[in-house]
Amino acid sequence: MHAHVLTSMNDLQEGLLGIPTPSKESPIIAPQDIDLVVVPCLACDTSGYRIGYGGGYYDRYLASARQATSVALCRESLLLEQVPREAHDIPVDIVITNARIISVSAAAQ
Numbered sequence: 322m323h324a325h326v327l328t329s330m331n332d333l334q335e336g337l338l339g340i341p342t343p344s345k346e347s348p349i350i351a352p353q354d355i356d357l358v359v360v361p362c363l364a365c366d367t368s369g370y371r372i373g374y375g376g377g378y379y380d381r382y383l384a385s386a387r388q389a390t391s392v393a394l395c396r397e398s399l400l401l402e403q404v405p406r407e408a409h410d411i412p413v414d415i416v417i418t419n420a421r422i423i424s425v426s427a428a429a430q
Contacts, residue, residue: 322378324350352386359392360413364399369412369425371395372404383411390414397421 325343327333336342360379365371371393373379383391391413397420416423 322382324352324355326350352382353388355386355389357392358383358386358389359394362393362395362399364401364404365393365395365413365416366401366404367416367423367425368403369393369414369416369423370404370406370410371413377409380409380411383413392417394418 325332325347326349327343327347330341332344332347333341334344358379360371360373360383362371362373369391383389391411392415393413394417397418400416400418412425414424414426416425
C-alpha cells in the first residue's frame with residue numbers, strides 16, 4: 322500500500338471494483354512524511370484495535386508510519402469492548418464515532 326499526492330479528483334482513475342485509485346503518474350509519499358492516517362474499520366474497540374478486511378495492509382502501513390497520528394472512524398454501535406487481536410495488529414491513536422472521540426493514547430496512561 323502506498324500514499325499518493327492528489328491535487329484534484331482528476332488524479333484518480335477507476336480501479337478494481339470501480340474504486341477510485343490514484344493514477345500511476347501520481348507521486349508516492351513516503352510513510353515517514355505522513356502526518357495523519359485515516360484507517361477504515363468494520364468495528365473497533367476503545368483500545369484502538371480494529372477489525373478490518375483481513376489483509377493487514379493498514380497494520381503494515383502504520384508500522385512504517387509510526388510518527389503519524391492514526392484515526393479510525395467507527396459507528397458508535399460498532400464500538401466493542403474488545404475485538405480479537407493478533408500479534409501484528411497495531412492500534413490507532415484516536416477512535417472517532419458519531420457520539421464521541423476517544424484518545425487511545427490518553428486512555429492508556
